Amino acid sequence: MTGRLEGKVAFITGGGSGIGEATAHRFAEEQATVVICGRRKDMVEGVAAAIRAKGGKAEAVQVDVSDEAQYTGAINDAAQRLGHLDILVNNAMAYSVGPIERTSTPDWHSNFSTTVDGTFWGTRAAMQLMQKQGTGGSIVNVSSICALFGAAYMAGYSAAKAAIINFSRAVAAEGGARNIRCNVVIPGTIETPPMAGMLKDEEARRKTGKLIPMRRVGQPLEVANAILFLASDEASYVNGAALSVDGGQASTLVIAAALD
Secondary structure: OOOOOOOOEEEEEOOOOHHHHHHHHHHHHOOOEEEEEEOOHHHHHHHHHHHHHOOOEEEEEEOOOOOHHHHHHHHHHHHHHHOOOOEEEEOOOOOOOOOHHHOOHHHHHHHHHHHHHHHHHHHHHHHHHHHHHOOOEEEEEEOOHHHOOOOOOOHHHHHHHHHHHHHHHHHHHHHHHHOEEEEEEEEOOEOOHHHOOOOOOHHHHHHHHOOOOOOOOEOHHHHHHHHHHHHOHHHOOOOOOEEEEOOOHHHOOHHHHHHO
16 A cells, blocks of 8 residues: 555546446545445455555445435545545446337437436535535546447447546536646446446457457456556645546547557
8 A cells, every 4th residue: 555545535437346346445445434326235245355455545335326416425425434534536427238129218218317416416416515625626427438439229328438538527617716626537448347248258258359459358456457547646746637447449440450
């Protein structure tokens, strides 16, 4: 432990697996007190227990981020219980898959209730707390490479994740004068539970890797390290940034990588 987040309280949504879980571990390793939020009680409690077993400080809260009262209540309760809130990571998301012409209105809305509404509710609550504390803070929102391109059969998810990028810029513009920073990470193809179908075997992994300049799929820890940087005081003058963590995937034509 090097203490880059020593004395700070961090609230992380979608912390039961994948990028959220990796971020919780990295924050705890840097001596933050971590509040891990998720819908599945067993998963978030398991992550918190693993962190405590290594000597870190962590607690779990079962929350549905698509429920405004639940989510904002959990953030405010954590700040009151622990004395302050310094970092918020909006990582929770939900998505539907299917062609646009067969996407129902409820399916469309399901992409926004957690990803966009939840990010708004959490950010608003965090900004209120951070302003009241007078010390500022850092908000890191998690988008997706799908926000940058048209992703077939994932129109709702892509639109929701695109909204996160511009919303975060607005937060940065409003919060900067109060030392409340807001930045975005944009993961590419990362080995997380939602990607299990695409990466079901080594052949599928190899084909997917061919579409990425670094020729491999990313790991949750690699995104967590970027989130850690943006959350820490090392990024004290970084505000409104959108940082791609994708092995160069967004920087090249897919066909060029596939033919190499």
